[in-house]
Amino acid sequence: MATLLSISSSIFGDQGNTSQLAGEFVARWQAQNPQGSVVHRDVGSNPLPHLDSSRVGAFFTPAEQRSAEQQAVVAQSDALIAELNNADAIVIGLPMYNFGVPSQFKAWIDHVARAGVTFKYTDTGPVGLLADKPVIVFAARGGLYANTPNDHQEPFMRQFLGFIGLNDVRFVYAEGVNMGDEPKAKALAGARNAMDAVLAAVQAA
Numbered sequence: 776m777a778t779l780l781s782i783s784s785s786i787f788g789d790q791g792n793t794s795q796l797a798g799e800f801v802a803r804w805q806a807q808n809p810q811g812s813v814v815h816r817d818v819g820s821n822p823l824p825h826l827d828s829s830r831v832g833a834f835f836t837p838a839e840q841r842s843a844e845q846q847a848v849v850a851q852s853d854a855l856i857a858e859l860n861n862a863d864a865i866v867i868g869l870p871m872y873n874f875g876v877p878s879q880f881k882a883w884i885d886h887v888a889r890a891g892v893t894f895k896y897t898d899t900g901p902v903g904l905l906a907d908k909p910v911i912v913f914a915a916r917g918g919l920y921a922n923t924p925n926d927h928q929e930p931f932m933r934q935f936l937g938f939i940g941l942n943d944v945r946f947v948y949a950e951g952v953n954m955g956d957e958p959k960a961k962a963l964a965g966a967r968n969a970m971d972a973v974l975a976a977v978q979a980a
């Protein structure tokens with residue numbers, strides 16, 4: 776049975792453009808995978824704590840020496856990583872806020888980047904430990920950045936996802952959503968039109 780992990784990070788919950796696009800993708804995926812299951816992780820509406828020295832200290836403490844508090848911290852991270860491991864495909868709703876990923880999404884990254892668990896260092900450099908699987912990113916922006924040097928999100932996302940082993944990454948953009956009603960409608964329609972091709976690629980993977 777196939778599993779789709781849907782990660783949303785808009786501060787506007789289900790009303791966010793990225794949440795709506797990711798939600799439509801999930802509905803289309805479900806129509807093609809009626810026996811499949813979908814796991815929702817909404818870090819915009821249910822933010823994770825930011826990493827601090829005690830949380831990262833829990834990660835670095837050997838399992839048998841962890842306090843109860845440290846075990847709870849690691850259990851939360853382990854649960855997020857299990858969601859990644861158990862998924863056959865991952866869809867991410869990724870708003871651009873102040874030129875980067877939402878801080879809530881970065882907090883999620885900080886909980887799933889775990890040495891020895893999702894990546895390891897070797898003599899030839901870091902190696903991702905997740906099995907590769909398709910990742911679709913719905914990226915909405917008020918302005919226009921895609922395929923320009925001003926798009927810091929896309930290279931950052933590709934670098935991070937590749938670092939943990941996820942290299943099959945597709946971006947679907949909805950750009951210019953704050954440039955007026957017409958550009959917004961066009962941007963959202965363009966993203967919706969791109970969904971079928973992306974879904975076909977996911978099904979074929």
Ligand SMILES: Cc1cc2nc3c(=O)[nH]c(=O)nc-3n(C[C@H](O)[C@H](O)[C@H](O)COP(=O)(O)O)c2cc1C
Nearest residue numbers: 785791792793794870871872873874915916917918
């Ligand atoms: C706090 C905040 C910061 C934003 N910063 C940017 C930005 O740096 N560049 C941009 O093009 N749009 C920016 N926008 C517009 C968002 O990218 C756009 O509204 C997008 O739809 C957000 O995704 P969401 O609707 O899923 O939350 C910002 C919006 C908010 C609320």
